[in-house]
Amino acid sequence: MGRVLTLGEVMLRLSTKTDTRLSECKQFQVNYGGSEANVAVSLSNFNHDVSFASKIPDNALGLAVKKHFQHFGVVTDDLLFGGFRLGCYFLEDGIGERTSSVIYDRANSSFAEMNTLEWSMENLFNNVDLLHISGITPAISSSWTMLTLQLVEEAKRRKVKISFDFNYRAKLWSHSKAKKVLKKLLPLVDYCSAGKLDAIHLLDIEENKTKQDDIRYYYEKMSKLYPNIKVFYSTLREIKSTSRNYLTGFMWNEGILYTSKKHYITPIVDRVGGGDAFSAGILHGLLTDRDFDYTVSFATAASALKHTIYGDCNQFSVQEIEEFMNRTDQRIMR
Numbered sequence: 001m002g003r004v005l006t007l008g009e010v011m012l013r014l015s016t017k018t019d020t021r022l023s024e025c026k027q028f029q030v031n032y033g034g035s036e037a038n039v040a041v042s043l044s045n046f047n048h049d050v051s052f053a054s055k056i057p058d059n060a061l062g063l064a065v066k067k068h069f070q071h072f073g074v075v076t077d078d079l080l081f082g083g084f085r086l087g088c089y090f091l092e093d094g095i096g097e098r099t100s101s102v103i104y105d106r107a108n109s110s111f112a113e114m115n116t117l118e119w120s121m122e123n124l125f126n127n128v129d130l131l132h133i134s135g136i137t138p139a140i141s142s143s144w145t146m147l148t149l150q151l152v153e154e155a156k157r158r159k160v161k162i163s164f165d166f167n168y169r170a171k172l173w174s175h176s177k178a179k180k181v182l183k184k185l186l187p188l189v190d191y192c193s194a195g196k197l198d199a200i201h202l203l204d205i206e207e208n209k210t211k212q213d214d215i216r217y218y219y220e221k222m223s224k225l226y227p228n229i230k231v232f233y234s235t236l237r238e239i240k241s242t243s244r245n246y247l248t249g250f251m252w253n254e255g256i257l258y259t260s261k262k263h264y265i266t267p268i269v270d271r272v273g274g275g276d277a278f279s280a281g282i283l284h285g286l287l288t289d290r291d292f293d294y295t296v297s298f299a300t301a302a303s304a305l306k307h308t309i310y311g312d313c314n315q316f317s318v319q320e321i322e323e324f325m326n327r328t329d330q331r332i333m334r
Helices: 034-047 061-071 141-157 173-186 194-201 214-225 274-287 294-304 318-326
Strands: 001-008 011-015 027-031 050-056 077-081 086-091 099-105 128-134 163-164 191-193 231-241 244-253 256-259 264-265
Touching: 001 034, 027 034, 034 050, 034 061, 034 128, 034 274, 050 061, 061 077, 128 141, 128 274, 141 173, 163 173, 163 264, 163 274, 173 194, 173 294, 191 274, 194 214, 214 231, 214 244, 214 256, 231 274, 231 294, 244 274, 244 294, 256 294, 264 294, 274 294, 294 318
Parallel strands: 001 050, 001 128, 011 086, 050 077, 128 163, 163 191, 191 231
Antiparallel strands: 011 027, 086 099, 231 244, 244 256, 244 264
């Protein structure tokens, strides 16, 4: 297993309780997270050597972020300190038929204000085998649109594998802006998290009107567009209510589709970070040379378990996830 580097913005999350509206909230639950940050925590829990790179303010909140990662064993040598604020977001936690909603307050954060790659590339990529980033990072600012491409190009020059999660956020950028960036990034990517809506709206793939199932159809089209991408993966979420979802995982490699069993998740404690737990599970399988059936099953089980705990990041070990994968009932484990 090689060293993994994830890079992106970490934010302070302020959440309501499920029975409270944001407009009526008098106190918040506090957590730290972010797409790439959550993947780093999961991979550390899976016993990988993983570091997280970002920039945070040199104050008590920045120190809290560092302690958050250290608590989970993520290497923090690539955390830069500077700037004036930590980005944050407010989450109104939904329940039943009431959906969750988010208000961002991340403008002018320490990370967003970066206009150069302030790390030594030699130190940043020392012994790194895999770089994981998401589409959130280039969407943060015009500077990070450019810096993300520079970072990925530098990684490829050093023969580092690239893992990319589309993670499209409509509140950060438009489809047209995202498309221009993706056309430059995707030819450099090795592993990619993308689904049906990404294919249609960001890759301009014609909507499926054939008798072929959607997952296979869109992965075949994406593979033809970007044959350099060896593995595509995604989940299919069937939403019965905010509190009840079905989740199935998919993985595509060399024309073969691998599918997990369907997980029924009820009640959902916290959906945030479920996709990041899935991505980390896929990367764990790839990094440990596990077969694809195991990998997609492990990743989907990791995501399902993440839904059962509060906070952005998965807190389960490989052994716990494997036991969950193989269980046939919910009796107490003694």
